[in-house]
Amino acid sequence: MALEKLGKALNNALRKLARSGTVDEALIKEVVRDIQRALIQADVNVRMVLQLTKTIEKRALEEKPPAGASKKEHIIQIVYEELTKFLGKEAKPLEIKDKPTVLLTVGIQGSGKTTSVAKLARHLQKRGYRVGLVCSDTWRPGAYYQLKQLVEPFGIEVFGDPEEKDAVKLAREGVEYFKGKGVDVIIVDSAGRHKEETGLIEEMKQISEAIKPHEVILVIDGTIGQQAYNQALAFKEATPIGSIIVTKLDGSAKGGGALSAVAATGAPIKFIGVGERIDDLEPFDPKRFVSRLLGMGDIEGLLQKLEELQKAQEFKEEDLEKFLKGKFNLKDMYAQLEAMQKMGPLKQILQMIPGLGYSLPDDAVKVGEEKLKRYRIIMDSMTEEELEHPEIINYSRIKRIARGSGTSTQEVRELLHQYNQMRKMFKSMDKRKLSKMARKFNFGGFGI
Ligand SMILES: Nc1nc2c(ncn2[C@@H]2O[C@H](COP(=O)(O)OP(=O)(O)OP(=O)(O)O)[C@@H](O)[C@H]2O)c(=O)[nH]1
CATH class of the missing domain: 1.20.120.140 (SRP54, nucleotide-binding domain)
Incomplete structure (x- = not known):
């Protein structure tokens, strides 16, 4: 988070x-x-x-x-x-109106610009846009290959020429190339060689002149804290069509300083970078961000997740009921773990429940695909009664199950341990809060 x-x-x-x-x-x-x-x-x-x-x-x-x-x-x-x-009050989402919409990204070396360009391309692609990337970094030939490597698995094309020395020419040619291909969004990644604002803004002006972008996006490193103010201000004054991505907010002690400093300049923050993976980019919405930050629960986000949750076939309504009541057996646990794998970390969902944020032990809810397979094998060697009432599984039963499934007693115990931990965790949750939430989300019928 x-x-x-x-x-x-x-x-x-x-x-x-x-x-x-x-x-x-x-x-x-x-x-x-x-x-x-x-x-x-x-x-x-x-x-x-x-x-x-x-x-x-x-x-x-x-x-x-x-x-x-x-x-x-x-x-x-x-x-x-x-x-x-x-933090800026209202969300200012990136709008894609014209086809193609041309975006230009700029940022100081090391800000996470190239990674952010790849993330943004993927974000837009997931929303149904066809995206083309132009690498106009003539300073660092590696940038082209880095970008290609990041987006190639998703079939996103990168235009570039590591031999070319003229960044403006490359940007212009790249935009023309993708216009010819009929893509929806063209993102031009400029060179990140600059150490401070002045050089960066000069290059932004030159490339802007040539490609006339709909929006220029400045990528700012969130780890620089409140120093981000000067960068954001210089950028805001230089272009009326600018927005900002603040990166590396995962794990940075100074991220709050960076976000608030950028917001103070009035420049719109459109996305935040929250990790190194391609999906670690979030549209920035101050309301949602603050409610999650405070652990008050992200109501909208939770609703959306619960909707997804109910859509998942594995997650039937009665499952949710048991899940919230902490009343479930081994079969239920297996179904939940399987569904959670598809839905993303349970922790993330639970963090959105008002009043419950931060209190969850990681290992109680996390299980990998391999582990899940092993659980299946172990459970296949259990009787119906054991699956329904795991509390009857004593040591001699553990030995029999391990033998029958070709696993070890340690693995069987591990499965039971996970089950007990999950049960304990749900039981320890504040039932009053859960029932309040249930009412809020119309799960009153669930009787919690
Ligand atoms: N933890 C974390 N790391 C990030 C994030 N965004 C980028 N990074 C890392 O920051 C480092 C620099 O990122 P690059 O994308 O190469 O950034 P850059 O140096 O601005 O790129 P150029 O200037 O274009 O060469 C890389 O190791 C990235 O994985 C983020 O949101 N979180």
């Missing part, structure tokens, strides 16, 4: 609020101080932090909760709203 450390610190501050008996001025001040500390540690500009937290404190002390909401809920809402504003 992006900005995990900051998220945890903010989540802790809000938990402190949620757990306390009465909400008074001293508590509000303490929570605000915790939020301050968390943001400053994430390299957010101190002046900006003070301004933000002053607003939060003032609103929390002065405003009355709306009808039906508690003081605590209202304060959480204020924190959410102010942080959302802080």
Whole structure:
């Protein structure tokens, strides 16, 4: 998850609020101080932090909760709203209107630009667009091969010539080439040789002049923290058609600083990079981002996931019921693990459930394809009764199952251990929260 450390610190501050008996001025001040500390540690500009937290404190002390909401809920809402504003308020999605839409990407060396271009191409391709990539990096011949290698598995074509020395000529030719091919989006990747803003902006201007892009996208390295401000500002002033991708927000201690600094310039952040894999690019939506960051639960995201979840054949409604109630046997566990493999990590889904974020042990829900096959083999040697009531499986049964399935007693125990862990985990979840969520998502019929 992006900005995990900051998220945890903010989540802790809000938990402190949620757990306390009465909400008074001293508590509000303490929570605000915790939020301050968390943001400053994430390299957010101190002046900006003070301004933000002053607003939060003032609103929390002065405003009355709306009808039906508690003081605590209202304060959480204020924190959410102010942080959302802080990060740009509304999502500004990348729009593909004309055919072809031409995008030009620029970025300082090492920012993650080439990787981001490949990710963006794949993101658009997954949404049904035909994409062509132009590598106009005449500075680093390797860039062309790097890009090709990243997108070739997906059948995305890259235009380039590692021998060519004229970047503007290459960009122009590349765009013409893909126009001829009738693609929907052309992304031109420029050279990343620049060490600072001035050179980068000069090159952007030259290439822009030649290819007239619909949008220029600046790729900024999120690990530079609040230093991103100057880069984003210089870029914003140089082009009215600019947007930004902030990369490397996974694991960076300074990512919060970078995001807020870029947002402060008013330049739209359209995507964030959250990992090295090609799918690790997320459209940036401040509301969704902040709610997930706070561990409040990403309602929209959760709804969408639950929809997908129900679509998956393996995941029938009664499965979901058992799953949420923590009442399931080995057969159910197998079905869940299998479905989860198709759906993406369970952890991610559960993190979106309000109030449950961060509390899940990884190994309780993660299982690889190979392991799943072994589980199948082991379970084939169990009786119906054992599958339905795993608690009866004692040591002599474990030995028999291992022998029958050609596995080891250790593997059988491992399977049972995973089952117990999952059961325990679901059982320990706050049933009140789960039932609240169930009502929210119309799963009231599930009786939780
Ligand atoms: N963890 C993480 N790593 C990233 C992310 N985006 C890029 N990287 C890594 O950052 C390094 C530099 O990325 P490149 O795409 O080569 O970036 P670049 O140096 O800007 O490319 P050019 O300037 O075009 O040569 C690579 O090791 C990438 O895998 C991200 O979102 N998360």
